[in-house]
Amino acid sequence: MMRFLITYETNSSDYKNTTLHLSSSVTHNGSVCGNDTQAALLAVQFGEGHSWSINFTKTNETYQGDFITFTYNTNDTAVFPDAKRKGPVTIVVKDIMHPVQLNNVFVCHNTDFVEAENVTQIFWNVTVQAFVQNGTISKKESRCRADTPTSAPTVPPTIANVTTAPTTTLSPAPTTAPKPVENPDTGNYSLKSGNKTCLLATVGLQLNVSRDKPLLININPKTTSADGTCGNTTATLKLNDGNSTLISFTFVVKNASASVQKFYLKEVNVTLLNRLNGSVISNADNNNFSKWDAYLGSSYMCRKEQTLEINEDFQVHTFNLWIQPFLVKANKFSTAQECSLDDDSILIPIVVGAALAGLIAIIVVAYIIGRRKSYAGYQTL
Numbered sequence: 001m002m003r004f005l006i007t008y009e010t011n012s013s014d015y016k017n018t019t020l021h022l023s024s025s026v027t028h029n030g031s032v033c034g035n036d037t038q039a040a041l042l043a044v045q046f047g048e049g050h051s052w053s054i055n056f057t058k059t060n061e062t063y064q065g066d067f068i069t070f071t072y073n074t075n076d077t078a079v080f081p082d083a084k085r086k087g088p089v090t091i092v093v094k095d096i097m098h099p100v101q102l103n104n105v106f107v108c109h110n111t112d113f114v115e116a117e118n119v120t121q122i123f124w125n126v127t128v129q130a131f132v133q134n135g136t137i138s139k140k141e142s143r144c145r146a147d148t149p150t151s152a153p154t155v156p157p158t159i160a161n162v163t164t165a166p167t168t169t170l171s172p173a174p175t176t177a178p179k180p181v182e183n184p185d186t187g188n189y190s191l192k193s194g195n196k197t198c199l200l201a202t203v204g205l206q207l208n209v210s211r212d213k214p215l216l217i218n219i220n221p222k223t224t225s226a227d228g229t230c231g232n233t234t235a236t237l238k239l240n241d242g243n244s245t246l247i248s249f250t251f252v253v254k255n256a257s258a259s260v261q262k263f264y265l266k267e268v269n270v271t272l273l274n275r276l277n278g279s280v281i282s283n284a285d286n287n288n289f290s291k292w293d294a295y296l297g298s299s300y301m302c303r304k305e306q307t308l309e310i311n312e313d314f315q316v317h318t319f320n321l322w323i324q325p326f327l328v329k330a331n332k333f334s335t336a337q338e339c340s341l342d343d344d345s346i347l348i349p350i351v352v353g354a355a356l357a358g359l360i361a362i363i364v365v366a367y368i369i370g371r372r373k374s375y376a377g378y379q380t381l
Helices: 346-371
Strands: 002-008 015-021 042-046 051-059 063-071 088-094 105-108 112-116 118-121 126-128 141-143 187-193 196-209 215-218 225-230 233-240 246-253 261-271 282-284 291-295 297-300 306-309 314-324 334-338
Touching: 002 063, 002 233, 015 246, 063 118, 088 112, 112 233, 112 261, 118 225, 187 225, 187 233, 196 225, 196 246, 196 261, 261 314, 291 297, 291 334
Parallel strands: 105 141, 297 334
Antiparallel strands: 002 015, 002 118, 042 051, 051 063, 063 088, 105 126, 112 118, 187 196, 196 215, 196 314, 225 233, 233 246, 246 261, 261 282, 261 291, 297 314, 306 314
8 A cells, every 4th residue: 555745836937736646547567577686566547647656686696676766746736736747757766675585575564665755655454475486475574673572561450469368358449640742842843945954943852643542742843854856935844753643833924925935834734653563543634724924034933832733623732833934044944933922021011010000009009998087986966
């Protein structure tokens, strides 16, 4: 199984994200079995001019994939309705498959990702054997690392152990409250255009999923890679946690023709995959944001927690955010415009006003008490 997340340029010079799935009819023209001197080739064609292929080479003991070639056709208006560039676009990337023993079937049920340029290729439920010997599929399997089972401790019974006489009433073991999820670690991400850094981001990310039951997922920056695109008016940062979550942020410049320009966050896309079988749990997208705005040439900062509502089932929480998607100079953040949540200056007039109000109240009470004391003594008849 495979699908593709693609970022492409539109006729308005913006960038959009789209998903390309395999169609119901897939051909494999051009595939060859290979031999000792010729590489094996698995080639598939699907949809409106899309194709994908991988070549395998072997040694005396092993075989492995070398290169993956993926071609998508932007003339497919159902997937790319407003693509600026028309025609086939080809991406070639080195395969990450480890060597497999000859006469073994390579199996990987869990999800794997390959990223290159503007494309993220997602694979799951993979079963393949190159250089089949004697025309017979092997019964031996070589599993990918993600499929390797790990030992887990046996779950104890929920009833407390009994050490007294049989007549003693059994009571359920006390249940401990679930440990709250801590705030995520802050990660540092960047994109380059050539040798020049074009986007900087520092942020801690937490995904809140509430489809069946509430679930908080912290994005681990140590295993998260950054990819995306930089443009004059549009920039996209794509984060892959290396496990089962993809999050992309798209920024645009508002009033591009105005003398004073600002950028803002316009779109957030979240793809969550099942870690066990790689199936898509959800692919949520919201392209109607108008957040994190700042003047072009500056950065945006918000240390406090913020919540981005993707849809009724998905929320993205950000912590210690510092982002600059345009005009990065010397690989450093420019002067930051802070969010209102971080602005403590508004507390000063509130405190001063409260103090003045308290002082006025004291004066009024003292005046009333003084007036009452002035009538003490005998009253005039």
